[in-house]
């Protein structure tokens with residue numbers, strides 16, 4: 555087999571703990587980032603290309619990664635966004651009628667360093683107990699003191715602005731120019747499947763860079779605004795928060811997903827905090843408090859909005875809660891067409907239980923447009 559030689563590799567955590575593994579392929583490399591884990595059993599390609607993962611070393615808890623290869627259309631952005639991959643068994647071969655490439659080729663094309671043969675169950679238990687922290691994966695295993703020094707210089711995710719690293723530099727359009735509705739979307743790390751979900755509901759979308767002003771977005775003549783998911787700490791995104799305040803006052807519908815949800819909360823004076831461990835997986839249970847129905851959702855976040863501040867804010871209503879830990883999973887602004895969720899109704903990867911949120915957004919857009927016509 556082509557990739558027979560594997561080098562010894564390690565995961566070195568910021569607290570000095572070491573887990574052993576092997577390089578994927580015959581490759582010498584080193585990658586730094588915040589270590590986090592995703593429990594999804596499928597959807598690795600969508601997860602690896604999700605811009606919200608920028609700067610993170612991802613541990614996959616499924617026992618096999620790569621077994622169904624990759625497919626050119628199943629990407630959530632134009633490149634791999636994770637900083638490195640840590641897995642148990644890496645499958646160099648794949649079996650899938652419509653696959654285009656092996657995962658190894660796909661990761662090599664993206665120059666992404668991956669290590670396998672790690673006891674991921676032990677690693678995940680460790681992170682669960684000790685919380686999210688920075689780490690390095692490397693084949694440079696004889697140079698520990700130097701690595702520890704470099705690792706101590708990697709900035710903490712708390713306070714880190716990363717949206718500018720993944721956002722588009724210039725505005726672009728998505729969908730049919732003749733569509734019935736126009737949406738101005740703020741790209742602070744947008745996933746492609748969000749655009750597909752908006753576009754297929756008869757919308758023409760103009761996607762704006764992370765630092766676009768409200769006035770630039772308004773000049774498109776939108777019927778509604780959208781604020782995307784994305785990486786890093788939401789609090790340093792002062793330009794996005796300022797734009798969100800004006801979107802909210804505009805009277806037009808506003809929908810925020812994940813980082814966008816956190817920005818809407820911050821625009822209402824609610825603070826955010828770094829969680830002990832985030833929620834990353836494709837089966838997170840949510841309760842919709844308005845309907846009393848449960849939803850199984852796709853999630854990927856390491857920050858959350860402050861629950862007490864949300865509850866005591868007279869303008870806000872909590873619409874969804876996470877059933878595992880009762881964190882806030884969705885809010886709306888009372889008497890306005892503004893709402894947001896901490897999870898991913900666009901799925902990709904994951905279930906489509908929360909697809910109705912896109913329909914809800916378009917119902918708001920239609921009734922808002924008819925009122926202002």
Ligand SMILES: NC(=O)CC[C@H](N)C(=O)O
Pocket residue numbers: 606782783784785786787788811812813814832854855856857858
């Ligand atoms: N998927 C996202 O938008 C994540 C938002 C934010 N970066 C967090 O980790 O909480």
